[in-house]
Each structure stands twice: as C-alpha cells, then as structure tokens.
Amino acid sequence: MAQSQADAPSLSAYAAATADLNAWVEVDLEAMAANVAAIRSVLQPSTEVIAVIKANAYGHGAVPLARWLESQGVERLGVAWVSEAVALRAAGVQSPIIVMGHAFPGDAASCVSYDITCTIHSKHLADAFSAAAQAAGRKAMVHLKVDTGLHRFGNGDEEVVELAEYCRRLPGLRVEGIWTHMANADEEDDGFSVEQLERFRAVRERLDWIPYAHAANSATAFRRPALHFDGVRAGISLYGICPPNTPDPGLRPALSLKARLARVFELREGEGVSYGLTWRAPRDSVAGLVPVGYGDGWRRSLGNVGEVLVDGQRCPMVGRVCMDQFLVDLSALARRPQEGDEVVLLGQQGSEQITADSVAELCGTISWEVVAALLPRIPRVYRSGDTVVTLEGGSAG
Numbered sequence: 023m024a025q026s027q028a029d030a031p032s033l034s035a036y037a038a039a040t041a042d043l044n045a046w047v048e049v050d051l052e053a054m055a056a057n058v059a060a061i062r063s064v065l066q067p068s069t070e071v072i073a074v075i076k077a078n079a080y081g082h083g084a085v086p087l088a089r090w091l092e093s094q095g096v097e098r099l100g101v102a103w104v105s106e107a108v109a110l111r112a113a114g115v116q117s118p119i120i121v122m123g124h125a126f127p128g129d130a131a132s133c134v135s136y137d138i139t140c141t142i143h144s145k146h147l148a149d150a151f152s153a154a155a156q157a158a159g160r161k162a163m164v165h166l167k168v169d170t171g172l173h174r175f176g177n178g179d180e181e182v183v184e185l186a187e188y189c190r191r192l193p194g195l196r197v198e199g200i201w202t203h204m205a206n207a208d209e210e211d212d213g214f215s216v217e218q219l220e221r222f223r224a225v226r227e228r229l230d231w232i233p234y235a236h237a238a239n240s241a242t243a244f245r246r247p248a249l250h251f252d253g254v255r256a257g258i259s260l261y262g263i264c265p266p267n268t269p270d271p272g273l274r275p276a277l278s279l280k281a282r283l284a285r286v287f288e289l290r291e292g293e294g295v296s297y298g299l300t301w302r303a304p305r306d307s308v309a310g311l312v313p314v315g316y317g318d319g320w321r322r323s324l325g326n327v328g329e330v331l332v333d334g335q336r337c338p339m340v341g342r343v344c345m346d347q348f349l350v351d352l353s354a355l356a357r358r359p360q361e362g363d364e365v366v367l368l369g370q371q372g373s374e375q376i377t378a379d380s381v382a383e384l385c386g387t388i389s390w391e392v393v394a395a396l397l398p399r400i401p402r403v404y405r406s407g408d409t410v411v412t413l414e415g416g417s418a419g
Contacts, residue, residue: 045281074257130154155194165199207241278369296341319395334372
C-alpha cells in the first residue's frame with residue numbers, strides 16, 4: 023500500500039509528493055535542461071531558441087515549463103492560439119511570445135495589452151492591431167508567415183510581400199519577423215526543404231527591412247543548418263523526443279506517465295475483464311487495475327496490445343481501456359503486487375523502458391500525439407533529481 027502524506031518524513035521528497043496520487047505525469051527538469059543544451063549545441067550563438075509550448079507544452083504543462091524556460095534563459099516562447107499566450111501572461115510569464123496560428127480582430131486589444139506577438143495574415147487583421155496599438159499608445163509586434171509549400175496557414179509569396187508593405191505603413195505596428203514551416207522535415211527524403219528555403223530566401227530578400235526570420239522546427243534544426251536564421255522553433259526535441267530520420271544530438275525524454283495500482287485481484291481461468299469481456303484469463307491469473315483511461319488521453323486502442331512496467335517487468339494490458347482505468351495481467355511477476363505499487367505507462371523502471379515512439383507505433387500514430395494527448399486531469403510533478411520543484415494539479419504536501 024502506498025504510504026500517506028503523514029508518513030512523508032520517512033520517504034524521499036519525490037515519493038512523498040506522489041504517495042497519494044492515483045496517476046501523475048513526471049517531468050524531469052534535468053532532462054529538459056540537457057535538451058535545451060543539446061539544441062543550442064547545433065546553433066550559432068546568435069541564433070535564438072524559440073521554445074514551442076503549444077498544446078499544454080505537448081502535454082508537459084505549459085505554465086510551469088514557461089516559467090522554468092524563462093529561468094533558463096530561453097529567448098522566446100511559441101504557441102498556437104492567442105488564448106494560450108494570454109494564459110501564460112496571466113500566470114506572470116514575461117518572455118516574448120509568438121502566436122503562430124490564426125487570430126481574430128477581436129484578439130487585438132488583449133494581444134496589445136499583454137504584449138503578445140501575433141502572426142498577421144490579412145489587412146483586416148492588421149488594421150485591427152494597428153487601431154488597438156494606437157488606442158493603447160503602444161507598438162504591436164507582428165510576424166508574417168510565408169506559405170512556401172506546406173499550404174496550411176500563411177500567405178503566398180506575392181501576397182505576403184504586399185501585406186508586409188501594408189503593415190509597414192500602418193501606425194502602431196512593427197513588423198518584427200517573417201517565418202515559414204517545412205512540409206517534410208522529418209521524412210527520409212526532406213529534399214523539398216531546399217525548394218522551400220529558396221522561396222523563403224527570395225521573399226526575405228524583398229523584405230530585407232524585417233529584422234527577424236525563423237523557419238526551422240526540430241528536425242530542420244538538426245538536419246539543415248542553412249534554415250536556422252535568427253531563431254529555431256524547438257518543439258518535440260525540447261521534450262527529449264527525436265523526430266524520425268533525424269540525427270539525435272543527445273536528447274533525453276523528459277516525460278514519464280506513472281500510476282499506482284488501485285486494485286489487485288485474482289481471476290479464474292476463463293473469466294473476462296472490462297467492457298465486452300474481450301480478454302479472458304487463459305489460466306488462473308492475477309490482474310491489476312490502473313487508474314488511467316482515455317479520459318486522461320491514454321488511447322483506447324491500446325487495449326489488449328499495450329504494455330506497462332511493474333516491478334521492472336513488462337506486463338500486458340488486457341481488456342478494453344475505459345474512460346478512467348484499464349487492467350493489466352500481473353501473473354508473470356515473481357511476487358504478488360499490492361495496491362499502491364507503482365506502474366509505469368511511459369518511462370523507465372529498472373532496466374526496462376516504454377517510449378512514446380513505441381506506444382505511438384502500437385496506436386498507428388506519432389509520438390507527438392501520445393504525449394500531447396495527456397490531459398490536465400493528471401497532475402504534473404516537476405522534479406530535479408529527488409527535489410520536487412512543483413506539483414501542478416495536486417498538492418505536494
């Protein structure tokens with residue numbers, strides 16, 4: 023049985039903080055620091071790191087990590103939506119923040135008030151930001167995105183040049199940056215990046231008065247130094263996951279997903295578990311209940327195919343994953359586990375490790391989705407060694 027907070031003096035700081043948690047996401051800040059250093063190792067000293075912390079920092083927790091990244095001297099932060107940037111400012115984050123996705127004219131006043139840099143994609147939006155800036159007696163920093171072939175958000179070559187010159191003439195605006203995004207950066211053949219680079223350079227030369235340029239995501243940063251420009255947008259690499267087909271500069275996964283067994287019980291041969299009884303015990307067995315489910319972002323498709331770690335050994339997930347829990351077969355373990363014993367869903371236990379890549383392969387997806395899907399209901403524990411720096415979504419006691 024897990025010890026309670028009343029027993030905390032006899033436990034390590036980390037064990038005390040997690041003793042009464044059904045499940046938690048552990049973020050290793052020492053690994054995060056190593057990843058920042060690894061990213062910087064491939065850059066020129068003048069090239070900034072833009073830490074991409076959209077989607078709750080890929081499941082790692084945006085606000086605590088934004089504060090920590092500030093303390094580490096990371097130059098800028100990147101998010102997808104204005105609401106993400108506003109939440110960071112409301113939490114006291116002061117670093118420059120770039121909104122890389124769509125914004126509405128109605129966002130202009132709050133962005134100006136909170137000193138948030140938005141990507142402008144239309145004259146209508148530029149007008150709104152100019153008016154809001156003038157009303158506040160301030161300058162609004164804006165970036166423009168060149169669609170060089172990904173064909174998502176942004177503007178085509180001629181359109182972005184026209185828009186840039188329009189923004190340049192508007193009072194209250196400062197066009198600080200221009201950027202683009204690669205279409206196949208982590209494909210085995212990323213040759214299209216060369217064509218995108220040529221298009222981006224051509225636009226940038228026509229807009230040489232814009233001081234800041236950024237184009238590289240994680241894979242591009244490690245594969246194509248010519249695309250580093252003034253800043254690189256470090257997303258998945260920041261969290262220690264190396265993109266496919268990309269040289270690994272020494273990244274360390276920062277996130278682990280852990281839980282405690284909520285029940286341990288016996289099954290007779292032929293008895294089934296979970297909805298639909300899709301798995302039946304092939305022999306008299308020992309089963310364990312893990313209090314994590316698809317309501318936490320743990321994929322339902324992992325039922326009957328996924329594994330977890332208990333006592334440093336791989337144990338199969340059995341039956342369907344429910345909204346709040348799933349079951350594992352513990353029969354192969356040398357000892358009978360107890361309620362409260364630790365289960366690792368992502369991360370390392372003993373010599374065994376379950377990676378986001380391996381889980382993604384089982385789910386037919388990518389590691390980005392595995393970690394970003396982990397919902398805020400699961401508390402986040404930030405640790406440096408045995409020191410618990412902070413606990414988000416629970417109480418460290």
